[in-house]
Every structure is written in C-alpha cells, then in structure tokens.
Amino acid sequence: MFLLAFVSAMVLQPKAFTHPDSVDLPTIIKAYSDIVGVKAIGIPGEDSVLVLKVDSPPPGNLLANFFREHALWFGYIAANGRSFDVPGLNSKNGGAAEAARMQRDFLTRLAADSQFNALVVPAIAGYLQASGVAVRHSLLGHAKRSIPVDTAVRVATRFFYPDILTPTGILTHVCTVINAVRELPNRDLALEALAFSAIMRDLPKKDSKVEIDFAPARRLMNQLDAPGASKEVRLSRAQGMMWAMMARSTHLRELLIEESTRDRNILPFTLQ
Numbered sequence: 001m002f003l004l005a006f007v008s009a010m011v012l013q014p015k016a017f018t019h020p021d022s023v024d025l026p027t028i029i030k031a032y033s034d035i036v037g038v039k040a041i042g043i044p045g046e047d048s049v050l051v052l053k054v055d056s057p058p059p060g061n062l063l064a065n066f067f068r069e070h071a072l073w074f075g076y077i078a079a080n081g082r083s084f085d086v087p088g089l090n091s092k093n094g095g096a097a098e099a100a101r102m103q104r105d106f107l108t109r110l111a112a113d114s115q116f117n118a119l120v121v122p123a124i125a126g127y128l129q130a131s132g133v134a135v136r137h138s139l140l141g142h143a144k145r146s147i148p149v150d151t152a153v154r155v156a157t158r159f160f161y162p163d164i165l166t167p168t169g170i171l172t173h174v175c176t177v178i179n180a181v182r183e184l185p186n187r188d189l190a191l192e193a194l195a196f197s198a199i200m201r202d203l204p205k206k207d208s209k210v211e212i213d214f215a216p217a218r219r220l221m222n223q224l225d226a227p228g229a230s231k232e233v234r235l236s237r238a239q240g241m242m243w244a245m246m247a248r249s250t251h252l253r254e255l256l257i258e259e260s261t262r263d264r265n266i267l268p269f270t271l272q
Contacts, residue, residue: 023062028121035056038051038089048096054071066127079177080193081115083113088102119268122268126141147188148271149253153249157249158179159175160242162235165234191269195256
C-alpha cells in the first residue's frame with residue numbers, strides 16, 4: 001500500500017515556460033523529478049513515516065501549468081503506474097536522511113522505468129505541444145485508440161469502494177490505492193487515472209454531478225445491509241450494490257466524457 005501525499009500550492013498562475021530548443025526526454029524527466037519522490041512525514045509521538053509525495057513544482061518548472069491542471073491524473077500514475085516497488089515506503093523507521101537516500105534511488109529507477117515513462121512522457125509532451133511549447137516529435141504518442149464509454153464507466157464504478165464498517169453503517173470512500181480497480185484482470189492505467197481524476201475533481205463541489213447518484217446509492221446500500229451477517233458478507237454485498245447503482249449513473253457517464261474532452265491532449269485514447 002502506498003500513501004500518496006499531495007502538497008498543493010496551485011493558487012498562483014505560474015508564468016509560461018520558455019525553452020530555446022524543442023523539449024527532449026531528459027528535460028521532461030528532470031522536470032517531473034521536482035514533483036514526485038519520497039518524503040519523511042512526522043507523526044506526533046511516533047517515528048517519521050516515509051511516503052510517496054507528489055508536490056507542486058517549484059516556480060519556473062516546465063510542468064507548472066501541467067501540474068496545476070492535471071495533478072490528480074499525474075499523482076495516480078505516480079502511485080500506480082510504476083513497474084517497481086519501493087522497499088521501506090510507508091515504514092516508520094526512517095527520518096530525513098533515509099528519505100533523502102530513498103529519494104535518490106527512487107528517482108534513478110523512475111527515470112529508467114519504461115512503463116511509467118510510456119504513460120507520462122507522451123502525456124506531458126502532448127500537453128506542452130498543445131500549449132505552444134516545441135517538443136521532440138518522438139516523444140508524442142501514437143494514434144489514439146478508442147475506448148467505449150461503457151468500459152470507462154465499469155472502471156470508474158470500482159473506485160466507489162465500501163470497505164469500512166461502523167456502528168451506524170457502511171462507509172464508502174474513493175482512494176488512489178485502496179479500491180477494487182486493482183482486481184481487474186486487464187488494467188488500463190491511463191483510463192484509471194482519468195476516472196479517478198474526474199471523480200475526485202467533481203465530488204468536493206457543491207454542485208457535484210456524481211453525488212446526485214452516489215448519495216442515493218449509499219443510502220440504499222445501508223438500508224439493505226444485514227448487520228447480523230459476517231463482515232466479509234456485508235462488505236461483499238455492499239460493494240456489489242454500490243457498483244450496480246453507479247454503473248447506471250448517467251451523471252458519472254457524462255462526467256467521464258467531459259473529463260476525457262478536457263484531458264484530450266494528455267490521453268492516449270478517446271471515449272466513444
């Protein structure tokens with residue numbers, strides 16, 4: 001399990017980045033290395049915990065605008081799109097020195113990780129090109145594949161994850177790592193990141209589209225709960241109920257389509 005810590009400072013509009021030549025791969029790697037890494041988080045009364053962090057880039061960073069617009073998408077890929085694990089991550093036996101050592105190792109491995117870079121580099125290159133920044137043509141993605149919107153909905157529903165029993169009912173949460181998306185036999189990380197970003201950008205809004213269907217689903221799920229059953233049975237039933245309800249959500253479907261249009265410059269697919 002990875003704890004993803006967002007330290008966002010995205011209120012100020014950063015100035016556009018200028019580069020005398022077209023942006024190449026080392027430039028992009030250097031830029032995202034300022035955003036993602038390992039950090040020691042202090043916990044009162046306990047040792048520091050080493051966590052995966054995704055921070056706002058420093059002023060003047062090539063990815064300042066990209067991060068401001070696509071932090072959730074990038075953060076999801078950083079947590080789930082790597083081909084390697086990080087031993088010691090989320091452990092309580094490391095302080096600042098250990099975090100610095102792990103940070104160096106992490107960034108070295110990330111820069112060489114073909115799986116992560118195959119997802120992130122074309123997205124960044126596509127965004128920069130659409131923003132008027134010259135990039136090496138070889139960094140841009142290939143022709144976009146087509147994904148049925150029904151497929152996107154089936155992925156998105158599994159982010160609504162009932163997994164916590166309380167004296168008053170079952171709680172549902174949406175999380176980067178603790179979700180049922182990881183159980184799918186064939187994963188599409190770019191699509192997962194789109195769904196996660198769409199849901200998490202929408203839910204906090206007062207006029208949230210998803211909440212229109214999510215709230216009734218939570219209520220019905222708890223109304224049908226049988227507290228006399230085992231924890232495993234209760235949660236299994238609740239998850240099936242939640243996913244069945246959200247799979248029929250027209251608002252979730254519309255949200256995914258809107259998000260795919262908004263993110264069209266960074267995605268390797270289109271929703272059909």
